[in-house]
Amino acid sequence: MSNFKIFKDWLTQVSFLTDQDCSLFEPYLKTKTIKAKEHFLVEGKICRETGFLNQGCFRTYYLNEGKEINTRFIFEHEFVTDYDSFLQEKPSRYFIQALENTEIVSFNLKALQNAYNQSKNWERFGRIMAEQSYKMTTERVESFLFLDGEQRYLDLLNNQPHLLDRIPLYHIASYLGLERESLSRLRKKIVHQQRL
Structure with a gap:
């Protein structure tokens, strides 16, 4: 093609x-x-x-x-x-x-x-x-x-999950207005909540 x-x-x-x-x-x-x-x-x-x-x-x-x-x-x-x-x-x-x-x-x-x-x-x-x-x-x-960092991350998970497959986490953290460590903590917290 x-x-x-x-x-x-x-x-x-x-x-x-x-x-x-x-x-x-x-x-x-x-x-x-x-x-x-x-x-x-x-x-x-x-x-x-x-x-x-x-x-x-x-x-x-x-x-x-x-x-x-x-x-x-x-x-x-x-x-x-x-x-x-x-x-x-x-x-x-x-x-x-x-x-x-x-x-x-x-x-x-x-x-x-x-x-x-x-x-x-x-x-x-x-x-x-x-x-x-x-x-x-x-x-x-x-x-x-109108959204805090956690809400922006959840919004990304719902509407742009493909980003996580192709974009390095430090770039995603910057995109969400978070420090890399904050994003790592947030991801662990959400995974933990989903297991409960």
Whole structure:
């Protein structure tokens, strides 16, 4: 299966985009491989492309007093980008780093705007992408406003259990706003409660 075919199949299965819509876009697509630990984006640079992840995973993080704070993990069939930086062509506050060897299909803003101009379906797709980005950001902010560390961990167990299979615990601790030792204690406590 070609690298572009994975992206095209996903687009036509999960959205209203037609084969014709995808054909409009295909000339602008590029395939890239990014090795584990390499960066897709660094703080202070403009995010010039959005990538559809064929395989592998990434993390998004920022630095706070020299400490890395994870904000998101990105897996197969998700988009890797700093959407705000990408759309507004402004410097990013984030780093995006590959945690595994990855393969992406990427496109730039000009390609997306060209697709918007040629097809109402692409415009609609762009709106849905923006809505999903807003929803993820809101859920993240509200989890820190309204839940404590234990509740955030339980929420992760219920809604994103796959993270525990592929992401090192110290990255998950940072994502949850916990110290690594606190997360270890919390995991033991929950396992103990489940046995009772």
